[in-house]
Amino acid sequence: xxxxxxxxxxxxxxxxTPLVHxxxxxxxxxxxxxxxxxxxxxxxxxxxxxxxVAITAICGGLTVNIGTLNKRTVATMHAAGKRAGELGHPIVxxxxxxxxxxxxxxxxxxxxxxxPVAVVRxxxxxxxxxxxxxxxxxxxxxxxDDAVTDGNLAASxxxxxxxxxxxxxxxxxxxxxxxxxxxxxxxxVRNGDAVMGKITGTGCMLSCxxxxxxxxxxxxxxxxxxxxxxxxxxxxxxxxxxxxxxxxNGSFRTYLLDAAYNLTAEQLAAGARVEEx
Amino acid sequence: xxxxxxxxxxxxxxxxTPLVHxxxxxxxxxxxxxxxxxxxxxxxxxxxxxxxVAITAICGGLTVNIGTLNKRTVATMHAAGKRAGELGHPIVxxxxxxxxxxxxxxxxxxxxxxxPVAVVRxxxxxxxxxxxxxxxxxxxxxxxDDAVTDGNLAASxxxxxxxxxxxxxxxxxxxxxxxxxxxxxxxxVRNGDAVMGKITGTGCMLSCxxxxxxxxxxxxxxxxxxxxxxxxxxxxxxxxxxxxxxxxNGSFRTYLLDAAYNLTAEQLAAGARVEEx
Amino acid sequence: xxxxxxxxxxxxxxxxTPLVHxxxxxxxxxxxxxxxxxxxxxxxxxxxxxxxVAITAICGGLTVNIGTLNKRTVATMHAAGKRAGELGHPIVxxxxxxxxxxxxxxxxxxxxxxxPVAVVRxxxxxxxxxxxxxxxxxxxxxxxDDAVTDGNLAASxxxxxxxxxxxxxxxxxxxxxxxxxxxxxxxxVRNGDAVMGKITGTGCMLSCxxxxxxxxxxxxxxxxxxxxxxxxxxxxxxxxxxxxxxxxNGSFRTYLLDAAYNLTAEQLAAGARVEEx
Numbered sequence: 001x002x003x004x005x006x007x008x009x010x011x012x013x014x015x016x017t018p019l020v021h022x023x024x025x026x027x028x029x030x031x032x033x034x035x036x037x038x039x040x041x042x043x044x045x046x047x048x049x050x051x052x053v054a055i056t057a058i059c060g061g062l063t064v065n066i067g068t069l070n071k072r073t074v075a076t077m078h079a080a081g082k083r084a085g086e087l088g089h090p091i092v093x094x095x096x097x098x099x100x101x102x103x104x105x106x107x108x109x110x111x112x113x114x115x116p117v118a119v120v121r122x123x124x125x126x127x128x129x130x131x132x133x134x135x136x137x138x139x140x141x142x143x144x145d146d147a148v149t150d151g152n153l154a155a156s157x158x159x160x161x162x163x164x165x166x167x168x169x170x171x172x173x174x175x176x177x178x179x180x181x182x183x184x185x186x187x188x189v190r191n192g193d194a195v196m197g198k199i200t201g202t203g204c205m206l207s208c209x210x211x212x213x214x215x216x217x218x219x220x221x222x223x224x225x226x227x228x229x230x231x232x233x234x235x236x237x238x239x240x241x242x243x244x245x246x247x248x249n250g251s252f253r254t255y256l257l258d259a260a261y262n263l264t265a266e267q268l269a270a271g272a273r274v275e276e277x
Numbered sequence: 278x279x280x281x282x283x284x285x286x287x288x289x290x291x292x293x294t295p296l297v298h299x300x301x302x303x304x305x306x307x308x309x310x311x312x313x314x315x316x317x318x319x320x321x322x323x324x325x326x327x328x329x330v331a332i333t334a335i336c337g338g339l340t341v342n343i344g345t346l347n348k349r350t351v352a353t354m355h356a357a358g359k360r361a362g363e364l365g366h367p368i369v370x371x372x373x374x375x376x377x378x379x380x381x382x383x384x385x386x387x388x389x390x391x392x393p394v395a396v397v398r399x400x401x402x403x404x405x406x407x408x409x410x411x412x413x414x415x416x417x418x419x420x421x422d423d424a425v426t427d428g429n430l431a432a433s434x435x436x437x438x439x440x441x442x443x444x445x446x447x448x449x450x451x452x453x454x455x456x457x458x459x460x461x462x463x464x465x466v467r468n469g470d471a472v473m474g475k476i477t478g479t480g481c482m483l484s485c486x487x488x489x490x491x492x493x494x495x496x497x498x499x500x501x502x503x504x505x506x507x508x509x510x511x512x513x514x515x516x517x518x519x520x521x522x523x524x525x526n527g528s529f530r531t532y533l534l535d536a537a538y539n540l541t542a543e544q545l546a547a548g549a550r551v552e553e554x
Numbered sequence: 555x556x557x558x559x560x561x562x563x564x565x566x567x568x569x570x571t572p573l574v575h576x577x578x579x580x581x582x583x584x585x586x587x588x589x590x591x592x593x594x595x596x597x598x599x600x601x602x603x604x605x606x607v608a609i610t611a612i613c614g615g616l617t618v619n620i621g622t623l624n625k626r627t628v629a630t631m632h633a634a635g636k637r638a639g640e641l642g643h644p645i646v647x648x649x650x651x652x653x654x655x656x657x658x659x660x661x662x663x664x665x666x667x668x669x670p671v672a673v674v675r676x677x678x679x680x681x682x683x684x685x686x687x688x689x690x691x692x693x694x695x696x697x698x699d700d701a702v703t704d705g706n707l708a709a710s711x712x713x714x715x716x717x718x719x720x721x722x723x724x725x726x727x728x729x730x731x732x733x734x735x736x737x738x739x740x741x742x743v744r745n746g747d748a749v750m751g752k753i754t755g756t757g758c759m760l761s762c763x764x765x766x767x768x769x770x771x772x773x774x775x776x777x778x779x780x781x782x783x784x785x786x787x788x789x790x791x792x793x794x795x796x797x798x799x800x801x802x803n804g805s806f807r808t809y810l811l812d813a814a815y816n817l818t819a820e821q822l823a824a825g826a827r828v829e830e831x
Contacts, residue, residue: 019416026303026580027587027599033304033477038526043477044374044416045304048347054378058416070602070626072347097598101608139573139598139612198815200587200597242523246796248815249592250808254527261475261525296693303580310581310754315803320754321651321693322581325624331655335693349624519800531804538752538802 001187003272006227007265009217014040018215021059021084022208023047023077025067025096028201031253032065035205038260039231041212047073052080061089061215063208064115066107067096067140074107081115090118090214090221094207097140098122099129112167118214118221121172121207121229124148124156131163141197148177148188157186157277170221172210172229174203179277180225187226190273191233193240198249199256206232209260230272235259237271278464280549283504284542286494291317295492298336298361299485300324300354302344302373305478308530309342312482315537316508318489324350329357338366338492340485341392343384344373344417351384358392367395367491367498371484374417375399376406389444395491395498398449398484401425401433408440418474425454425465434463434554447498449487449506451480456554457502464503467550468510470517475526476533483509486537507549512536514548555741557826560781561819563771568594572769575613575638576762577601577631579621579650582755585807586619589759592814593785595766601627606634615643615769617762618669620661621650621694628661635669644672644768644775648761651694652676653683666721672768672775675726675761675783678702678710685717695751702731702742711740711831724775726764726783728757733831734779741780744827745787747794752803753810760786763814784826789813791825 019042024032033043046055049072056062062084064077084091093115095108108130112120120130123142138144148156156173160181164171173179178189196202206229213228214221239255247255296319301309310320323332326349333339339361341354361368370392372385385407389397397407400419415421425433433450437458441448450456455466473479483506490505491498516532524532573596578586587597600609603626610616616638618631638645647669649662662684666674674684677696692698702710710727714735718725727733732743750756760783767782768775793809801809 025599027583027597029304030307030477030584034526034530037475037477042416042418043304044377045302045345046374046378047345048380051346051378051380054380055374055416058377068599068601069605097600097609100598100612101600101605103602103605103608139596139609141596198591200584200591238523246792246809246812246816248812249588250811250815253588253811254531254808255523257527257530258523258525261527262523306581307584307754311803311807314752314754319693319695320581321654322579322622323651323655324622325657328623328655328657331657332651332693335654515800531808532800534804534807535800535802538804539800 001274001276003269003274005223006230006272007269009213009224009227010231010268011265012216013212016216017042018060018212019044020061020063020208020211020215021056022063023052023080024065024204027067028204031201032205032208034257035260036208036212038257039209039212047076049076049079052076053083056080056083057087061211063092063211064111065094065096065204065207066104067204069107077111078114081111085116090218091115092119092121092207092211092214093117094204095120095122095126095130098126100139105129117169119170119172119210119225120167121174121210123175124173127163127171127173131166142175148175148179153188153277160186170225172225174229178229180222180229182222186277188275188277189226189229189233191230191237193236195240195252196236199253226274230274231263231268234268234271235263278551278553280546282500283507283549284546286490286501286504287508287545288542289493290489293493294319295337295489296321297338297340297485297488297492298333299340300329300357301342301481304344305481308478309482309485311534312537313485313489315534316486316489324353326353326356329353330360333357333360334364338488340369340488341388342371342373342481342484343381344481346384354388355391358388362393367495368392369396369398369484369488369491370394371481372397372399372403372407375403377416382406394446396447396449396487396502397444398451398487400452401450404440404448404450419452425452425456430465430554437463447502449502451506455506457499457506459499463554465552465554466503466506466510468507468514470513472517472529473513476530503551507551508540508545511545511548512540555828555830557823557828559777560784560826561823563767563778563781564785564822565819566770567766570770571596572614572766573598574615574617574762574765574769575610576617577606577627577634578619578758581621582758585755586759586762588811589814590762590766592811593763593766601630603630603633606630607637610634610637611641615765617646617765618665619648619650619758619761620658621758623661631665632668635665639670644772645669646673646675646761646765646768647671648758649674649676649680649684652680654693659683671723673724673726673764673779674721675728675764677729678727681717681725681727696729702729702733707742707831714740724779726779728783732783734776734783736776740831742829742831743780743783743787745784745791747790749794749806750790753807780828784828785817785822788822788825789817
């Protein structure tokens with residue numbers, strides 16, 4: 001994969017400041033907003049149906065995250081997603097905790113079925129749950145048994161392509177090795193650092209950032225998702241490198257936003273470790 | 278304007294630790310609470326009508342922010358605002374996203390109409406929307422066309438005074454140049470830094486901080502708002518000055534709270550760049 | 555008290571990564587999640603009844619915090635708590651603002667009555683309100699008149715034991731001197747730093763961390779609560795020691811999470827200042 005293209009996609013985010021409507025959970029929403037600003041986008045959040053549909057209309061893209069869903073906001077997700085679809089805005093879906101409760105699994109499924117989603121981004125357990133495969137999501141984290149490894153990379157890529165075909169969108173499965181696939185292609189991304197799992201919301205933030213990338217690069221959702229994920233992983237690597245002896249997940253969270261804020265197209269093009277698989 | 282008075286107003290906040298009830302959005306609420314603590318106030322948040330009315334009664338002031346409003350919380354805003362008014366507690370209104378959706382515009386308008394608001398604080402697009410002028414709020418950010426500049430300062434100040442007269446309260450319009458006006462006077466504040474727009478919630482935080490200042494200085498809402506805004510801008514300048522090469526909006530957010538926490542009356546009196554216009 | 559046991563309890567958290575379901579307020583929820591991760595646990599948040607009951611079932615423990623309660627979430631707290639009780643999962647209750655509004659006082663009381671709570675953690679004003687004693691909670695902070703001091707330590711410890719007997723659980727009263735009691739014993743903890751009161755949510759975070767400790771050490775809820783509280787206080791001391799001249803509550807918040815993240819069993823065993831009283 002041509003990584004210069006990934007750098008260009010970051011430039012496109014910075015040049016257009018995509019306004020992304022995020023219907024997301026209240027646990028990580030502040031970091032989501034700051035992550036969007038760090039990458040060059042602009043966030044707005046609304047979750048009352050009447051408001052959210054109007055806000056969707058003035059935005060360029062929509063990210064839906066089911067992390068602390070309730071019946072009122074699930075209805076809003078559907079209504080706002082329908083409006084985004086009518087307007088041709090890209091939709092990113094983050095199925096937080098699919099597989100961990102029936103309501104989450106069903107909501108993720110019905111959103112994917114009824115909305116013209118561009119990208120679904122989740123961990124392997126969540127994506128397995130959406131595919132109807134046996135899955136045992138460990139809360140909001142992937143089950144360790146579901147890890148993508150070099151040993152199962154080809155099979156995992158084939159699974160990702162199948163799910164992408166079934167859902168009719170790009171599927172991004174993030175973990176130690178990330179996989180981004182449409183029905184024909186799968187790309188492995190090997191950026192990131194394990195400390196990213198020691199703060200809450202790295203996945204939620206990435207989904208919102210992916211919303212900015214696909215909004216700024218609507219013709220290439222797979223590559224846009226790869227660029228977002230590789231860039232986010234690179235930011236995690238920079239943040240980890242900055243940690244001193246006394247630093248922990250508090251400082252890491254700050255450094256991650258800092259690194260995303262300072263990430264350049266050149267860094268992304270040079271540092272992205274991506275390969276078609 | 279006598280800036281020593283602004284320093285005194287900060288001292289009054291620190292001496293009285295005003296308890297400010299904030300009905301605010303869930304995106305930036307944590308930073309709002311920490312900003313209130315940083316300036317010397319004390320936060321409490323409640324949004325269920327029954328609870329919020331009781332909590333309002335034990336507080337000294339109320340800040341209402343419509344950032345992630347829903348029908349339940351809009352009713353709470355009205356009920357708590359009514360109670361605050363009966364008790365003579367100052368109310369600050371932050372009309373986040375007025376002009377971006379009909380629900381937000383209408384809610385901001387009805388709150389301003391029905392409650393004895395002391396200060397409305399928003400960006401120019403939001404204030405234009407509240408004034409019934411043509412406005413095109415860009416999500417939660419001001420439309421760049423709405424910027425207050427040296428070129429349009431006199432006209433902008435006249436507009437601010439008119440809106441203040443119409444709404445019957447102090448109006449604070451924040452941006453690169455801030456304007457604070459009642460029906461008779463307008464003050465320009467030239468503190469702050471552009472990086473403040475690269476984190477979410479600087480406006481929300483400022484509205485809560487303004488709540489603390491007007492609660493501690495109820496006789497002088499215009500000057501209290503000027504003091505809050507100049508102090509917040511100064512904190513932004515200090516925070517920006519502290520940024521190193523690797524720092525971005527993550528560190529800036531931390532430094533901003535730190536600077537607000539360490540701001541002294543002397544610094545505020547010496548550093549406030551305010552002038553009647 | 556044998557402080558080596560406290561260190562072992564931290565090891566047990568780290569070794570088992572307890573998944574703790576937190577039904578908590580939206581003000582401090584992000585810091586609660588990061589605090590849980592810092593101490594070695596894993597957070598998940600859900601507040602819609604149907605979802606929360608299912609999520610409770612896959613977790614090891616439950617922390618309920620009434621900070622921004624509403625009628626929908628109060629029903630969820632009862633339903634999830636009932637499910638946790640059926641499954642034998644430890645429940646920690648944080649009665650934020652009990653005494654500050656009737657709804658909070660009643661909700662805290664009915665949760666304590668109806669659920670098999672393992673630990674109630676609050677400030678002295680909140681605990682007095684739950685005990686039905688005259689109390690005047692200052693918003694979400696304790697009334698200064700309610701401070702535990704060396705002068706009233708024996709009487710305060712007797713009160714804590716009485717409340718523990720009445721509520722049928724461990725009671726943890728945190729402040730400058732913390733008290734942890736069951737009906738027979740009371741332990742004073744003298745770790746911590748006053749700056750912890752200058753950021754929002756240190757109490758909420760501690761309640762979630764306590765959830766991890768009691769989940770990982772279910773046989774010894776009193777000692778587990780002491781370990782959580784002493785460890786959290788030690789983290790506060792380390793964080794305070796790290797503060798430079800320009801640092802304020804922004805940096806302190808980060809340093810607190812960092813110190814909790816890096817806390818070792820040896821540090822806890824050596825640094826815990828605990829005594830039976």
